[in-house]
Amino acid sequence: MRVSKADGSQTTDLQRDALLAAGVESKALYEDKASGKTDDRPHLAACLKALRSGDTLLVWKLDRLGRDLRHLVNIVHDLTERGVGLKVLTGQGAAIDTTTASGKLVFGIFAALAEFERELISERTKAGLASARARGRSGGRPYKMTPAKIRLAMASMGKKDTNVSALCKELDITRQTLYRHVSPAGELREDGRKVLARK
The missing domain is CATH 3.40.50.1390 (Resolvase, N-terminal catalytic domain)
Known part of the structure; x- marks a missing residue:
């Protein structure tokens, strides 16, 4: 019941x-x-x-x-x-x-x-993704890090008086995300290079 x-x-x-x-x-x-x-x-x-x-x-x-x-x-x-x-x-x-x-x-x-019903949903999803790709859009969640955020993070991390927690809050990212893209000295890391390479 x-x-x-x-x-x-x-x-x-x-x-x-x-x-x-x-x-x-x-x-x-x-x-x-x-x-x-x-x-x-x-x-x-x-x-x-x-x-x-x-x-x-x-x-x-x-x-x-x-x-x-x-x-x-x-x-x-x-x-x-x-x-x-x-x-x-x-x-x-x-x-x-x-x-x-x-x-x-x-x-x-x-x-x-x-x-x-499952097959129809699957077909519609695949057709939607193919249509989006044809228009230059890719599926999935938007990236947290953008080229603008990367550049700001690089400039800020290069300064000794930067408060990392405040910077993460301002950029709306986690500390892990920040360090994955930019080193503590403000140098670009592999993930950061990938973001800047995206159009």
């Missing part, structure tokens, strides 16, 4: 009643009060850990179990490998019962859609 808010404005009463009516023992009920998008769901983790081969995991609705389609597919794949079934009691996923042939077929379609 799961509700998104832990402030008491939502209850699991409806889910609890449905699961008990379906034959789940009260001691085998697990309840989380967290958004479906969060990874931190300790009772779901405990439930999945407690399942043994031959067991069936019952959920009220499919969206009570997973964050998204890919997450659901991964959970069910793991359960299937362990010999555990999944049954959805109501809602859009009510046709899913992986202990039956038709339920396996329905979930197989879900899995195929998730794989298709």
